[in-house]
Amino acid sequence: xxxxxxxxxxxxxxxxxxxxxxxxxxxxxxxxxxxxxxxxxxxxxxxxxxxxxxxxxxxxxxxxxxxxxxxxxxxxxxxxxxxxxxxxxxxxxxxxxxxxxxxxxxxxxxxxxxxxxxxxxxxxxxxxxxxxxxxxxxxxxxxxxxxxxxxxxxxxxxxxxxxxxxxxxxxxx
Numbered sequence: 001x002x003x004x005x006x007x008x009x010x011x012x013x014x015x016x017x018x019x020x021x022x023x024x025x026x027x028x029x030x031x032x033x034x035x036x037x038x039x040x041x042x043x044x045x046x047x048x049x050x051x052x053x054x055x056x057x058x059x060x061x062x063x064x065x066x067x068x069x070x071x072x073x074x075x076x077x078x079x080x081x082x083x084x085x086x087x088x089x090x091x092x093x094x095x096x097x098x099x100x101x102x103x104x105x106x107x108x109x110x111x112x113x114x115x116x117x118x119x120x121x122x123x124x125x126x127x128x129x130x131x132x133x134x135x136x137x138x139x140x141x142x143x144x145x146x147x148x149x150x151x152x153x154x155x156x157x158x159x160x161x162x163x164x165x166x167x168x169x170x171x172x173x
Contacts (some may be wrong), residue, residue: 003099008091015093054068056068057070075153080105096143098135101129103132105129107125109126110122
């Protein structure tokens with residue numbers, strides 16, 4: 001059965017090939033797009049991402065059916081996944097081997113903010129924190145260097161900690 005160290009060897013080869021491709025071509029930014037459609041009658045929000053559908057929903061308290069994660073939970077899902085992936089990429093660049101790697105992200109949310117109630121905390125998830133659980137023969141200093149680079153280069157971590165303006169509007173159908 002393949003192990004995480006086996007996968008890291010595979011990933012090293014793929015990253016080397018991608019790095020070479022990016023050096024040799026004028027590759028523009030990769031467009032990203034997702035579409036959420038509200039399902040009539042249930043309010044469930046299936047989100048289309050490339051060829052994948054992720055079902056998001058709310059708890060019963062918010063008139064949901066608990067058929068999928070909430071949007072704030074999906075933010076944490078995205079952060080945990082991106083941190084884990086970036087730990088893999090940066091680990092490969094630092095020649096670090098992981099025996100195991102697990103990232104847990106936690107936060108709080110105060111729904112009173114949505115109702116503009118007095119004493120409410122921030123509307124967005126707050127006190128966001130992560131824990132990377134790593135088994136590795138690498139030294140503590142090496143893992144600290146990996147963590148610094150992860151926090152400097154992880155796209156979703158940066159989007160949360162250094163927000164980019166978002167624009168939008170309504171289009172009538």
